[in-house]
Amino acid sequence: MDRRSFLALSGASALMSAPLSVQAAASVPPASRRLHSAIVINGLGSIDDPNVELRQRKAGKQRQDTLALQVRDFDARGIRDAHQSGLTAVNMTLGYMAGDKDPFEQSVRDIAACDAAIRRQPADLMKIVTADDIVTAKRSNKIGIIYGFQNSVLLGSDATRASLFADLGVRIVQLTYNPRNAVGCGSMAPENLGLTQFGREVVAALNASKILVDLGHSGEQTCLEAARLSSAPITISHTGCRALADLPRNKTDAELRLVAQRGGVVGIYFMPFLKVGVQPTAEDVVRHIEYAVNVCGEEHVGIGTDGSVTQIDDMDSYRDALREEVEARRKAGIGATGERIDSYPFILDLRGVNQFEHLAGLLAARGFKEARIEKILGQNFLRLMRDVW
Numbered sequence: 001m002d003r004r005s006f007l008a009l010s011g012a013s014a015l016m017s018a019p020l021s022v023q024a025a026a027s028v029p030p031a032s033r034r035l036h037s038a039i040v041i042n043g044l045g046s047i048d049d050p051n052v053e054l055r056q057r058k059a060g061k062q063r064q065d066t067l068a069l070q071v072r073d074f075d076a077r078g079i080r081d082a083h084q085s086g087l088t089a090v091n092m093t094l095g096y097m098a099g100d101k102d103p104f105e106q107s108v109r110d111i112a113a114c115d116a117a118i119r120r121q122p123a124d125l126m127k128i129v130t131a132d133d134i135v136t137a138k139r140s141n142k143i144g145i146i147y148g149f150q151n152s153v154l155l156g157s158d159a160t161r162a163s164l165f166a167d168l169g170v171r172i173v174q175l176t177y178n179p180r181n182a183v184g185c186g187s188m189a190p191e192n193l194g195l196t197q198f199g200r201e202v203v204a205a206l207n208a209s210k211i212l213v214d215l216g217h218s219g220e221q222t223c224l225e226a227a228r229l230s231s232a233p234i235t236i237s238h239t240g241c242r243a244l245a246d247l248p249r250n251k252t253d254a255e256l257r258l259v260a261q262r263g264g265v266v267g268i269y270f271m272p273f274l275k276v277g278v279q280p281t282a283e284d285v286v287r288h289i290e291y292a293v294n295v296c297g298e299e300h301v302g303i304g305t306d307g308s309v310t311q312i313d314d315m316d317s318y319r320d321a322l323r324e325e326v327e328a329r330r331k332a333g334i335g336a337t338g339e340r341i342d343s344y345p346f347i348l349d350l351r352g353v354n355q356f357e358h359l360a361g362l363l364a365a366r367g368f369k370e371a372r373i374e375k376i377l378g379q380n381f382l383r384l385m386r387d388v389w
Contacts (some may be wrong), residue, residue: 033234035086039138040356041378042090043267043304044216044238047082047143049075050310054317064096064365074117079124081309082143084353086376089134089144091172091304096154097352098177098334104161105152111147111168118145129169131385148172148237152183152202159198159205167207171389172237173206174214175199175226178249178336184222188336192223209232212388215259217265217303219248219380223255232388235381238304240274241291244284247338249273260296265384267304268292270347270355273338282349286362289376298372302381303359307345311352 052075082090094114095107112179118125126137128144137144147170155161162173179191183199195203202224206213213234216224236259242250248272256266268288274280292301312318321339329335339345350358356377363373 001181020303026341035357035360035377038086038374039378039382040133040135041088041090041302042236043265043302043381044093044148044269045090045305046080046092046308046378047074047087047090047145048308048310049078049081050308050318054312054314054321057321058314058317063310074121074125075310078308078310079143079235081353083124083141083310085309086356087143087309088138088147089128089150091146093150094147094170095151097150097151098332104152104156107154107165108168111165111170114145114147114149118357127169128171129389131382131389134382134385143272146171148174148269150174150217151181151216153175153177153181155202157198159201162202162205162209162211165258166211170211171385172212172214174216174218174233174237176200176218176222178217178334180219183218185219186217186222186225187219188334189219191218192221193220195229199226200229203229204231210389211273211335212385215255217249220252220255223251224258227255227258227262227264230262233265233384234259234266235267237267238269238271238287238306240268240271241295244288244291245274245276245338247273247276249336249338255293256292260300263300263384263387265300265302265380266292267302267381269303270305270307270350272340272343272345273336274347276338280344280347282347282358282362285347285350285359286366289363290366293372298375299380299383301376302378303356303376309353314340 029077034241034311041085043072069119094110096103108324118127123144126142126144128146129132134144152173152175175183178186180190180191182196183202184195185191185193201351203213213226213230214237216225216237236251240250241256260268268285270285272280274288276285289301326339326341329339360373360377
């Protein structure tokens with residue numbers, strides 16, 4: 001099971017007790033009026049149905065090529081659940097992150113496959129190229145799919161490939177994954193160096209191509225230097241606050257503050273890195289959002305769940321898959337401190353079609369006004385995308 005499969009699983013918002021059947025899921029009420037009127041943008045996530053991958057795994061079936069099943073075929077349940085959740089648009093990871101496949105070829109093929117999948121679902125899905133497309137998706141009751149990469153390795157040694165991918169519809173590129181690459185250091189690279197000379201060229205090329213630079217997974221010095229160098233606002237699409245949980249995948253106050261000062265947006269994730277050694281809860285997500293708002297200001301904080309909406313039906317199969325994935329990532333050198341086989345990579349009480357509504361309610365209970373909640377749910381990312389695209 002590759003990392004993209006794990007991304008589908010990690011955001012699947014699994015139940016710890018009785019699994020939710022397809023029939024039961026259909027009876028879950030849709031999001032409230034708040035989310036029907038608000039634009040909800042997931043800064044990093046998906047609309048995958050993780051149960052498809054689990055069924056494939058349980059049956060012992062292997063994929064025929066390098067493309068992830070959830071990219072080739074958007075499952076009806078995943079689409080339905082995304083609609084019910086109130087989701088407007090999602091930055092969905094395509095292309096190469098790690099592994100032994102050719103990064104460039106895999107990424108181009110992934111884009112083509114996703115294009116074809118969206119064309120097969122024109123009533124429900126829409127490829128997002130401009131910020132106005134997100135508004136159109138909301139008005140037409142479609143889910144907007146934003147094409148994003150979680151590694152810049154697929155550029156090879158040619159920064160000008162950024163323009164090629166921009167022409168193919170890629171709107172967001174993350175500079176590094178967890179390890180070091182030719183651009184700079186990821187969050188798990190012990191050197192914690194800044195951008196390489198090639199990295200500076202890549203940032204300039206992304207700016208020139210109007211691609212949003214993503215500093216999720218980056219090391220601190222790489223993040224700080226890229227934020228200073230970029231001529232356009234940048235994002236940290238999915239992270240937490242290191243002051244609250246001292247783990248490498250979380251960002252320091254200096255990183256958070258600089259991104260905000262440069263006009264960017266920080267997405268808080270629904271991931272285990274929000275707490276050290278203990279499974280986090282929805283209250284921890286709220287704590288990290290509150291902290292980020294205090295550091296960055298309310299105009300510069302959003303959500304990037306790093307997952308999808310649909311529940312997991314077979315928790316036993318999921319636990320087996322999680323154990324294998326965590327161990328495989330460690331052996332491959334791409335894991336992060338805080339990934340554990342006994343800690344689920346999602347928030348147990350922020351799961352299923354009500355996850356955004358529940359979060360909004362918790363923020364309201366903490367005294368957040370509706371205007372601030374709507375900024376966090378999507379308006380801040382929409383403004384950033386207008387500024388960059």
